[in-house]
Amino acid sequence: MNEHRITVAGVAVDTRHWIGGERIASAGTFTDVSPIDGSALGEIARGGPAEAAAAVAAAKAAFPGWAATPRAERARILHAIADGVEKRIEELAIVETTDNGALLRSHRRGVMPRVAHNFRFFADWLLTLDHEDFGTRGHTNHVSWDPAGPCVLITPWNAPLMLATWKVAPALAAGNTVVLKPAEWSPLTASLLADIAAEAGLPAGVLNVVQGHGSEIGDALTSNPDVRRISFTGSVPTARRIAESAAANLTPLSLELGGKSPLLVFADTDLDLAVDLAVEQYDNAGQVCLAATRLLVEESVAEEFTRRFVDRATALKQGDPRDEATDIGPNIHSRQLEKIDGFVQRALASGARAVIGGHRGDGRYYAPTLLTDVRQDSEIVQEEVFGPVLTLQTFTDEDEAIRLANDTRFGLAATVATGSRERAERVTARLVAGTVWVNCFFVRDLQAPFGGSRLSGVGREGGTWSFDFYCDLKNTVTAPNGWKNHG
Template sequence: MSRLQENLTKAEGYLDHFKHGVVANRIGGEDVAAADGATFETLSPIDLKPLARVARGSAADIDHAARAAKSAFAEWAAMPGTTRKKLLHKIADAIVARAEEIAFVECMDTGQALKFMAKAALRGAENFRFFADRAPEARDGKSLRAEGQFNVTTRVPIGPVGIITPWNTPFMLSTWKIAPALAAGCTVVHKPAEFSPLTARLLVEIAEEAGLPKGVWNLVNGFGEDAGRALTEHPLIKAIGFVGESRTGAMIMRQGAETLKRVHFELGGKNPVIVFADADLERAADAAVFMIYSLNGERCTSSSRLLVETSIYEKFTALIAEKASRIKVGHPLDPETVVGPIIHPEHEKKVLDYIAIGQAEGAKVAAGGTKVEGPGGGCYVAPTLFTAANNRMRIAQEEIFGPVLTAIPFADEDEALSLANDVQYGLAGYLWTSDLGRALRFTDALEAGMIWVNSENVRHLPTPFGGVKNSGIGRDGGDWSFDFYMETKNIAFATKPHAITKLGG
């Protein structure tokens, strides 16, 4: 039996978890059907067959979950940080114990390759451990002295929060948002993306089985126009953490304005990888290929624009095209697969439409550019490289969110910087050069929240994660996460008598 067949057999066993009845919402520690009985199907992008029927939440379900989160908040917020630390580590242990199940379900639900999803659950456990270790100090502040006064700052959890996560790497991104919220002492209402809801259900089950009190973490499945909107408008929800498209982020901001919601947005990107002639070209090529074709190109930090110094443009793009043409497109549970099927037929159409747009604009397809007849007949698209492109083309300006790379030449450092900044986004940037002075100048002027020099995206959990311009508001990671999920107080103590202005005396 092949490895793929072995994995398919295992996946069928894991998916049985979801095939009996409807995958319910989880509210107040109980399985709850949608208030109006509505459901929806989640499809596998491999063969477009249903994986499960899922409760479709509405405003009534969000209200139920928000009230459960509010009821659980006082006790959870008062729990000592050391106790929360132990509990979050237990959740991490339970994630590791079920890592294969999580990975296989995620592959079948999203189309992402096992090569990458096998690590997603372990990364999720790392997120829980990282924030667990910081829970005891989450409330710590500063002491600030002034003449005749001693100030102490402290932080307190903001209250019940709403978390809205995307469909591309849903398990890992759910842990990235929810772990710091729990460590801070917040309670949670989580609405996962409707295209890939299954591992969110596994995650809340794991947390409760590890001992998380009822109502601290509530899960409501549904669509943005009903469940999502109700969550962003609900008066009991004090903040919204959202990962997704920039246009949706703007909509959420409008919806939350009436209740003065605090928001953290991780939004779209059109991230440049800038390659100068003095770079290590083989390493730069490997990094550029990894950052656009891993995870099917469905990642906010993908390097979807390739800016290359003119003197090496032909050589370098030929190297990229050669590497892209050798990438295996196939079933996500095949250990050799790099690019699996695109998440959903709607998104596959978007990606293919952009490929057609690029050709109509005059760009040249140097690799890929077609739909692939992959196993199961699902949403497979070949890793694609456009050359002979310019920065005014739609394929250079708009987020495609698929395995499509647009290569643009530049003459010098000034033009490279101008091209890199000339988009509405500013999430990430990748710079390849051996000139330290250039690296310092360029990164100082590059409009991006995160920049890697001579590296692909290598995350260090204590560092800030987030973008500028249309790529987001706020930062995750390390103490920055606590800044979002907590309110800061200042308490001032008079240390000696001081003159008080007398009125009416």
Template sequence: MSTNLDENLTKLDGYLARFRQDGIRNHIDGQSVAASSGESFETRSPVDNSLICGVAKGGAQDIDAAAKAAKAAFPAWRDMRASERKAILNRIADAIVERAEEIALCECWDTGQALRFMSKAALRGAENFRFFAEKATAARDGQSLPSATLMNITTRVPIGPVGVITPWNTPFMLSTWKIAPALAAGCTVVHKPAEFSPLTARILMEIADEAGLPKGVWNLVNGFGEDAGKALTEHPDIKAIAFVGESRTGSMIMKQGADTLKRVHFELGGKNPVVVFDDADLDRALDAAVFMIYSLNGERCTSSSRLLVQSSIAEEFQAKLVERVNRIRVGHPLDPATEIGPLIHKVHYDKVTSYFDVARQDGATIAAGGTTPESKGYYVAPTLFTDARPDMRIAQEEIFGPVLTAIPFETEEEALEIANGVAYGLTGYVWTNDITRALRFTDKLEAGMIWVNSENVRHLPTPFGGVKASGIGRDGGDWSFEFYMEQKHIGLALGQHAIPKLGAN
């Protein structure tokens, strides 16, 4: 990857040339196809609102064709030797690494994410495929549970064709995170990526096709949630839906899938606390707090968007925080020096910037940022709200941008009450050098994932997911297989045990 903006722009132009000429098409049953309606929509770069290319606008008819292709391909993929599936997944991982630069530059241009973070997105995606490739051979493993009369054994079998709906933030990595375990389990897939960022989903589909994935095993349909997404969640041939996105959309998907009894896995929103006690290593806590809200443009579900800092250190800590926030480099996402790029789309930009007025109206202080640099793109200065109360909208609602709300607390009990006092429960970050306090606090903290004296460090075998409005189910390791597979019990008689007789006399 070049360290020069102009070189990266030149390389990007070469990668985008074919998309500008041909657009982004759907991929159904092994074939690259236009939408059945012939319609398309535009994807534009948040950097300068320039047109990237046209995208096939899939609808119910396209979803139906993809679902039927996935259903037809399922028996052969399910019954393929796990070692063969493993080999295909590893070939996909190899090809991802080979095209890592293309993936990173296209992702930055399509999403506005800074290259310093996206440069590793492809490698993390390859890691996801390799991890689940290794687990494919043991995905069906079960238990032996003997009783007095039976040898009871369990096994797991793939659930069938599944729908995967991925978001616009870090779309490549999140696509691999969902699709790799589905394929490793033996499921077939219909993938609908977010309409705001379709580029790398198409590249990933091409990689899988060239790696020898049988036709129909993985299908790609672009489109909008109200037509393609709804059709996917309602389709009777789709047995489960894995969705990453907003909590309200997750609720809608659950309703849409109810008639066909869809199994669902939801990774939804967050309003995650980072709790800093006065005995913490404050320099490290500051580094982690800044990183976890301002990296990835703040457009991440695990961001530490609420800073709960103990009153005895709040003034000093916030002064250092303001200084750091004001030094964060906002700029072109393909410039390796950039730390924050533009937000994904005008719709989201308008949402994030609306909270500047909300903060003022509710009586909070904008201690840093709260401005929008002049640009053709959707840039927002990294922002810090102070003097906030737990009941303010800026402390309750997911903003999903580079915006941090600081709230002071006096006691451990008050910190816990504030931390738990939101609808969400995805992650939490606790900074203290008192191990007994850490154990007490994490036990009571309502979150699916908690890091103590650390930023979010993802370990693939561990469970990933939230509680309350932040989601249902877990990703990672065997937890992924629990979603994509059905548990089966088989009881084998050990002898001729007594069987109750009815109607024998």
């Protein structure tokens, strides 16, 4: 029996780090626990400064060879990784559901296919990446994207593999090497990704995976002078610490942070569509950074909207995420559950009213909650809860709706429900958000820029924007008549 291998839902997972093409153990471990029932899944290698240094050194050593690999060959290997993901979709889905509690049906049908698509998209985009040459007083300007170097990618627990590969795929496509640090609450599919990448022929050291607590390994990764890019998805306080750590080396950062996004419901909308959009915000037990947790509803339709919303929301089935009939699973960790309940109880104590929910369920489940009678300056309206908790406020006209929508420190996303194209154009032009959806939600195309405004982030990734971040852009200017021969 391999002491460093656990079995999760019938799938073998190595619990060690993946550094320089080898499995590396640590002296210490941490316990990975399933949010479904609180059971211990296994002991995971707990990295620290030594493992961080080893992983960055491996990435640095592998960088020249991978950077010099022709684009077509890099793309071929990325497609091979996608092939490996597709062959193991069922295994990846059940392991991630067990590890982070998200719905198995979503992992099977949407999330894991998207993981494979992440690799295919950036492999294909790499082969088309180009900028037309342009002239300056007879001289020729040629723009190129040069690999930047080792990248540290720090990813969250709410969609572990999908969000990790959203960063890993473009970083590798660009010719960089990677040190991936998954969240300690959901580390298992990152380990499986290392296996898949190795089987696909990715050279040793090009992708490294180190596990551990951010407080113990994070600074050693982000302060390393050999790291040339850092991409992080997570909380604002952690982002501040990463930025401080990276500042000494002026390491470029891409930060996708929290949100407190609004859903604006105008009286001219299809009300059933608006209710569907609102109920969708409970997806993944509310653990979605893009979720429109602030429902802003035009006063004249607020009563009817609320009635229909309650009918729909109370029909949702909360339970085991492995059950195909389940709509809402557990929250990730007991600490997260405490945080969610703290927000709700403080709001209720301050005068908010729970239309539905407002309390815990069994285990790590929190009842889907809708709070009304909330003040705009209250904590529950201004701060990210990251749980199945929505607030409802009313407005009387467009100006008030936009004022309420923009009145937070965040600017990640916004959703607008209206039957008027003209109103949609007016309103979206005035909203502060990195992404705005009109009469839809969570439609994502990898060629679009993605990121947030204000405290919701720094920079944009997606399509060419990803390569702009993961590369050093170079402009080569050539004189027309400087050649001694024409051979």
